[in-house]
Amino acid sequence: MTDALIAITVLWGFVFIYAVMATMDFGAGFWSMIYINREKTKATNIANRYLSPTWEVTNTFIVALVVAVYSLFPTAAYTLGTILLIPGSMILLLLALRSAFLVFSNIASEYRKPLTYISGVTGIIIPGLLISVLPITHGEYLNYETGNAQLDLQQVFTSPNVYTFIVFGISSTLFLSSLLLADYSKVSNEMEAYKVYLRDAKIAGPISLIMAFCIMLTLQREALWLYNKMMEDLPLLWVSVVFFLLGGVGLFAPSFFEKGVRGMPRLAVIAVTVQYLIASYVYGKAHLPYIVYPSVTIDSAFTDPNSFRAVFITYIVGFAILFPGFIYFWSLFMHDKRYLQQKNPQEGAR
């Protein structure tokens, strides 16, 4: 493996981790808004219980991602920075409103509803915009008239491929987050909320799969090079679909582990995460060696070898130090029954 390939693998790992965490984060914010008037089901409380301690950590990942791009592939950072000025700024504006009002809604309890609406609505648009970065890197909407890559926004907003990506991003957000929250509510012993989220996952799942097929159809027309390379790994794509179906089993089948309970949300969460992992591997592999097609490749954009070595060492040392912290965090908020099954759900929500 060349250094550039190692670097892009690390970057891809960050993208994937952030994608999963962000879908759960933005999705939980959205569900918290949707169920705010149905206090009996506790669905909003569950979403907030997950969201309150995690959003800062999730937010750090997006910064980690951006830093990884410019420290591993500085030349790509130049091109990406130039072409993503408008979409990037839109994401930042929405993100600022979303994070701030998420915090405000938890503090100013009397104004909780309007504040939650602001954070919920802005939050659900963000994944759609984030994922639109992918079709932009396919290069169809770039022109080089001035010598530098420039983004043609009109082409972006008239492309069916971009819209399928956006819808896929949003529906996947709803799918993954409702799965996770189903699992989270089951661990928290909130069966009403569990049923609500299980139903949501059953709706969002098939929509996401259909959108994935639509992406492939539109990709064939707009970025044939990428489509062809993805189809070389068709068997893996089918494996990914199999994991989706396994996730479906986790949603519909009666539980093996508990009598009288429908669904095995933990199984579904894991299966669907594996599904996305495989599919994004196929996509990422086909995207290589291009970061931005066709002008920026991983080799042309790669950083200085000395810098790479230094950065790579900090990755190893940094995450070795952080790992126990993540475990401790997980045990306190994902695993501790005292947090999950609070007598007074209001406390956890804040």
Add this chain to the structure above:
Amino acid sequence: MKGKVCRKDVTIMDDLLIARSLFGTTMAFHIIFATIGVGLPLMILIAELMYQKTKDLEYVVMAKRWTKAFAVLLGVGIPTGTIAGVQLSLLWPGFMEVIGRVMPLPFQIEIYAFFVEALFMSIYVYAAERIAPWMRIASLILVALGALASAVLITNVHAFQGTPAGFRYENGQFVDIDPWAAFFNPSFFVTATHVALSAYVTGAFIVASVAAFKMLRNEYGSRIYHFHQKALMISLVVGGIASFLTATNGHTAAQYLHQYQPEKLAAAEGLFETQSHAPLAIGGFTDRETETVKWGIEIPWALSFLAGNSFDTVVVGLNDFPEEWWPPLFVHTLFNAMVLIGSLLIFIAIAGLAWKKFLKKDRFPKWFLWILVTSGPLAIIAIESGWILACSGRQPWVIYRFLSTAQAATTATDLGILFILFAGVYVILGTAVVLVLLYFFRKNTVMDDIDRAEKKNVPLFSTNS
């Protein structure tokens, strides 16, 4: 790249000006939250430690209330910090390309500091009642360290911009890149120390402001008055020590300018002619036409002494540099604002502590409390002045004598609309955060929290209504 300065093309200058205004607005807004975000955790930690020492529950209440304020401020500080980090790439792609290649370590390591802060902040707030007291203190120490480290590391990039190191640029190629040499660039320690200490100054005096205001509003001798007086004394001790250290370190920082960025020092002092026995101009405005500082007080020989510890130190004036390398002349005013406020804060702290500890008087006069009320906002003004001085004083360079700001800027045009949108969002967030803080602390009074703290088995940290 080297030695070439911005083209004086009108449209490019306009776009550049908007790009700088946009990024400057982001930083000016973010820096308020970032600075308090470094300073406040130290205050919280001291309150927690005071509780361990005195077992006085009011210190726990203090820690809880400051933590709430900190959490609300983070709600703006984190997303604006994210904006700043990403906007660097969006507005200054040429700059980040160089930083990514030569100076990636501070940003990279800062991520880990961020993670430490985010993980343990959540643990401290949402798991406060479930973890052992020592673990709570440990979490808080990690939050404070994470915040401090982020500030130090980000400042390191700024230091590198002034004193670049760790690479050579030959025939259009970067050679001999040494990222650790870039990391430990000459002005790293002195600049980072300045930022860290001044953040503690700000955190302390913000607390002092609120406490003094509450003492004015509550009856002398009441329990609430005493509560705020305790908070005030902590903040005067911390603020006094930190502002004194900031001043001594600031002196070193100025000497570094003399050595590494002489035109920045010349502009900060309004000095045009190179000379030994150079005078120090205090106050006034630099006048380009007469090449003097108007309406200022001149202390003969003092600048030479400050710059090099001897009166015959030759201080280089602006006229020794081509005019297109001159920083904007208004930085003199900013420099003075920063230094004067910094000195004033030392006196305020000393006066307050002397009144209480040496004259043994329990009650501050009203006019002194009002001065204390202004101390927090003054500290913020000093921070803003310092950062604008530091960044405008480096112009026209984004990396000193290597990369001009114009060359680093995005090639995109029509940034005006983005400027309006971002400024609008900052206005919304700035207004909302003030309203939310006022709402929260009005609804949850000190007495509410003291009652909660005194009852056993009632959660304190995770409550808010």
